[in-house]
Amino acid sequence: MSVLQLENVSIRYMTGDFKDIGLKEYVMRRLKHNYHVTEFWADRDVTFSLEKGDMLGIIGTNGAGKSTLLKAISGIMEPTKGWVKREGNIAALLELASGFDGDLTVRENTYLRGAMLGYTRKFMDEMYDQIIDFAELQDFQDRPFKQLSSGMKSRLAFSIASLVQPDILILDEVLSVGDGAFRKKSEAKMREIINGGATTILVSHSIDQVRDMCSKVLWLDKGRQIAFGDEVQLYCDAYEEFLMAKRLPKNREDIENLAKAFEDRQASEN
Amino acid sequence: MIKKMRKFQFLFEELVKRDFKKKYKRTVLGMAWSILSPLLTLLVMRLVFTQFFGRDTPHYTTYLFCGNLVFSYFSDSTNQGMTSLIGNSAIFTKVNVPKYLFLFSKNVQTLINFGLTLCVFFVFCIIDDITFTWKLVCLLYPIACLVLFNIGVGLILSALFVFFRDIQYLWSVFTQLLMYMSAIFYTIDRYSYNVQCLFLLNPVYLFIRYFRKIVIEATIPTIWFHLLMAADVIIVLGIGCWMYKKYNHRFLYYV
Numbered sequence: 001m002s003v004l005q006l007e008n009v010s011i012r013y014m015t016g017d018f019k020d021i022g023l024k025e026y027v028m029r030r031l032k033h034n035y036h037v038t039e040f041w042a043d044r045d046v047t048f049s050l051e052k053g054d055m056l057g058i059i060g061t062n063g064a065g066k067s068t069l070l071k072a073i074s075g076i077m078e079p080t081k082g083w084v085k086r087e088g089n090i091a092a093l094l095e096l097a098s099g100f101d102g103d104l105t106v107r108e109n110t111y112l113r114g115a116m117l118g119y120t121r122k123f124m125d126e127m128y129d130q131i132i133d134f135a136e137l138q139d140f141q142d143r144p145f146k147q148l149s150s151g152m153k154s155r156l157a158f159s160i161a162s163l164v165q166p167d168i169l170i171l172d173e174v175l176s177v178g179d180g181a182f183r184k185k186s187e188a189k190m191r192e193i194i195n196g197g198a199t200t201i202l203v204s205h206s207i208d209q210v211r212d213m214c215s216k217v218l219w220l221d222k223g224r225q226i227a228f229g230d231e232v233q234l235y236c237d238a239y240e241e242f243l244m245a246k247r248l249p250k251n252r253e254d255i256e257n258l259a260k261a262f263e264d265r266q267a268s269e270n
Numbered sequence: 271m272i273k274k275m276r277k278f279q280f281l282f283e284e285l286v287k288r289d290f291k292k293k294y295k296r297t298v299l300g301m302a303w304s305i306l307s308p309l310l311t312l313l314v315m316r317l318v319f320t321q322f323f324g325r326d327t328p329h330y331t332t333y334l335f336c337g338n339l340v341f342s343y344f345s346d347s348t349n350q351g352m353t354s355l356i357g358n359s360a361i362f363t364k365v366n367v368p369k370y371l372f373l374f375s376k377n378v379q380t381l382i383n384f385g386l387t388l389c390v391f392f393v394f395c396i397i398d399d400i401t402f403t404w405k406l407v408c409l410l411y412p413i414a415c416l417v418l419f420n421i422g423v424g425l426i427l428s429a430l431f432v433f434f435r436d437i438q439y440l441w442s443v444f445t446q447l448l449m450y451m452s453a454i455f456y457t458i459d460r461y462s463y464n465v466q467c468l469f470l471l472n473p474v475y476l477f478i479r480y481f482r483k484i485v486i487e488a489t490i491p492t493i494w495f496h497l498l499m500a501a502d503v504i505i506v507l508g509i510g511c512w513m514y515k516k517y518n519h520r521f522l523y524y525v
Contacts, residue, residue, distance in 0.1 A: 014523045022436030071522075075366040078519040092365065099360045103292055112288060115281035116365045124280075 002049040003199045004073065004168055008082035011068050011223075013042040042068040044223045045082070050216070052167075055200045057214035057232070059207065059239050065223040066203050070170055073201065088167025091117055100153060102146030106137055109145045113160050127163050134189075135159040136182075155182055162189050169193060169200045187213070211236050221248060227255060237262040278368060285375035293379065304383045305390055308342045319455045327457055329486050332398045336481040337454030339384075339391050344420060344474055345445050347380040351424025352431045352438060359525040369521065370514055373424045381417060395485060403488045411496065412480040418503045419473060425510025429517060432524045452478055473502040 016037035017029060029035040043065040050056055058066050071077040072084055074092035099116070100109050110131060114124040132138055135155040140148060148156075161169075171190075190213070194200050204210055210217065210232070217235040219226040226249060227235050238249060238258035244265075249255045294300045315334050327333050354372040355362075362369050395402070430437045452475045458466050469475050476499050483491050 018433070019524060020435060021433075023434040023440065024436055026434060076363065076519075077522060090366075099364045101288060101292070103295065104288060108284075108288065108291070112281075112284045115284040116361065116367060118277065119280070121280045121283075 002085075003052050003054075003087045004201075005049040005085040006073070006082065007047055007085075009043060009046045009069070009072060009079045009084060010041055010081040011043040011065070011072055011077060012039050012080040013068060014039050041223050043072070043079075043220070044225075046218075046220070046225045047082075048218055048225075048228045050199050050201075052199060053194065053197050054216055055194050055202065055214045056216045056218055057210035058201065058203045058218045058220060059210060059236070060220035060226075061243075063222065064220040066220055067172060069220070070172055070201065070203065073168075074170055086168060089118065090168045090170065091161055091166035092170040092172075100145050100157070102144065104145055105142050106132075106145055106148070106156065107141050110156065110160060113157065117161060119163075131156075131159045131163060134162075134185075151179060151182075158186055158189075162186070162193060165193075165196060166198055169198050171200065172203045207236055207240055234259050241265070274368075278371060281367060282371055282375065285371060286378050289375050289379050301383075301386070305386050308338055308387050309390065311342065312338050315455050323456050329398050329400060332395055332400055332486055333457075333482060334455055335391055335394055336485060337452065337478050339387055340416065340477045340481060341449060341452060341454055341474060342387070343380060343384040343416065344423075344477075345449075346383065347377055347420035348423045348427055348445070349441070350376045350380060351420070352427040352441065354424070355428040355432055355521065356525065363522055363525060369518065370425065373421065373428055377417070377421055377424060380420070400485060401488075405484050405488055405490060408484050408490055409481065412477050412499065415499050415503050416477050418507055419477075422503065422506030422508075422510040425514055426506065429510070429513040429521075432517075432521050448472070448474060451475070454478065470498065473499070473506075476502065 014037055017035050018026075018037060021029075026035070046065075046069060048056075058069070060066050068077065070092065072079050073086070074090050075084075075086075076092075099113070101112065104112065107128075110128065111121075111124055114127075115121075119127075132141060135152070135158075137148075137152060137156060140152070145153070190200070194213075202210065202214060214232055216228070216230045217232050218228045219235055219239055227238075229235065234255065238255045241258040241262035242248065245258070245261070247254075247258070249258055299306065312331075312335055315338070316331060319334070320330060323330065351373050354376045355369060358372045361367065362372075427437065427441060451469075451472055453469060458469055461469075476495070480491055480495070480499070483489050
């Protein structure tokens with residue numbers, strides 16, 4: 001029984017002149033035939049499924065469609081084609097520090113974020129001290145949020161989100177925040193959540209983190225699914241070699257060749 | 271639906287709290303200002319227009335106040351509601367929450383303001399020698415309609431504002447125009463019957479007229495008047511909900 005299932009998910013993304021435009025400008029551009037909207041496929045036919053307790057790492061270069069895919073998984077976006085099936089509740093941490101309100105205090109922001117993640121007030125009342133302790137922000141509770149450093153903001157965001165026992169946890173570039181000590185703490189917390197049976201999706205530019213923590217890998221490139229599977233080492237090796245060689249694998253054989261080339265290079269370097 | 275409401279009740283409460291705190295944090299007068307400002311408008315209008323219209327309009331202060339009360343609620347609610355969606359774009363692009371919550375939260379705030387002003391209004395009525403009758407209860411109908419109407423207009427405007435950022439200026443011009451067409455400080459008796467009927471096309475005028483009928487004349491408007499108001503509300507609310515439903519996932523592209 002899979003917790004999360006994506007079947008041929010394709011998402012068409014729009015971009016162009018319609019952003020930040022006024023009605024007057026819109027009409028003028030229309031009249032002058034200077035109004036352009038480009039549509040492109042941010043994700044194309046992505047198919048995979050995750051079981052309970054899986055930890056998926058999504059890898060890919062910038063613009064590969066990772067964030068868009070996460071938005072579809074968390075329900076913020078609707079796939080243009082295909083479907084997403086989720087079992088249980090989802091907690092998504094997309095670009096952690098945003099979505100806070102700089103004018104409110106840390107305490108108020110904590111409650112607001114908790115509410116956004118779908119917690120109850122009772123739960124927040126019980127957990128509040130624990131959150132602040134974990135984020136190490138005891139001295140800042142009634143300070144306006146904008147006075148915090150970006151590391152502190154991310155720490156708070158992580159602390160709030162990691163408290164839930166979500167069935168599916170989505171982390172977008174989350175673990176690369178905070179100083180070394182906090183990173184260790186957050187990784188430990190993450191493992192705790194995963195061991196608790198949550199299915200986790202991690203997007204990280206740190207390939208070592210993916211190697212370390214993930215049990216499955218999804219490789220995207222320009223919206224297309226290059227590979228998906230539990231051979232984490234193989235795919236990570238191939239991906240790292242791809243970053244060097246800029247040669248996109250077409251099939252299984254290519255991937256193995258890439259991984260082999262990577263190993264050879266590693267061996268020769270040592 | 272009820273399950274969904276329970277789920278988002280906590281978020282809604284927190285949003286309302288946030289909007290309140292943000293609005294009144296750095297003002298000395300705080301909420302008092304929100305009551306003072308319509309009173310000042312009233313004062314100015316009373317001074318300026320009494321010469322022209324006040325003489326043959328009975329209870330002119332109350333007459334003016336009815337107009338101001340309704341119109342300032344309408345204009346506050348729609349103007350603040352307009353920015354509610356864009357202002358929270360950082361939230362709805364990251365978390366999957368119902369987008370209308372942001373507008374509702376703003377509307378709670380303006381509704382409370384309206385309630386406070388309404389209390390002041392009744393005090394002024396007493397000063398102006400208005401005798402209260404049981405018919406005051408009927409005011410609940412236009413108030414309920416007005417709340418829904420404002421939400422409807424807010425839905426439309428906040429959606430439009432995502433697409434076209436200059437709606438704000440166009441809307442402020444439009445509200446100005448609407449104010450002059452809502453017979454706030456003049457009476458429409460001098461117009462011909464046909465022109466008087468044209469005023470009925472203006473929903474805001476309907477609300478104002480209802481208030482005046484009940485408070486000043488102590489008569490209940492006809493059933494048709496009620497239905498006309500309800501129709502306005504349903505149309506506006508319908509368009510608003512439709513826009514939110516249609517663009518629910520597409521707002522994302524515009525921010």
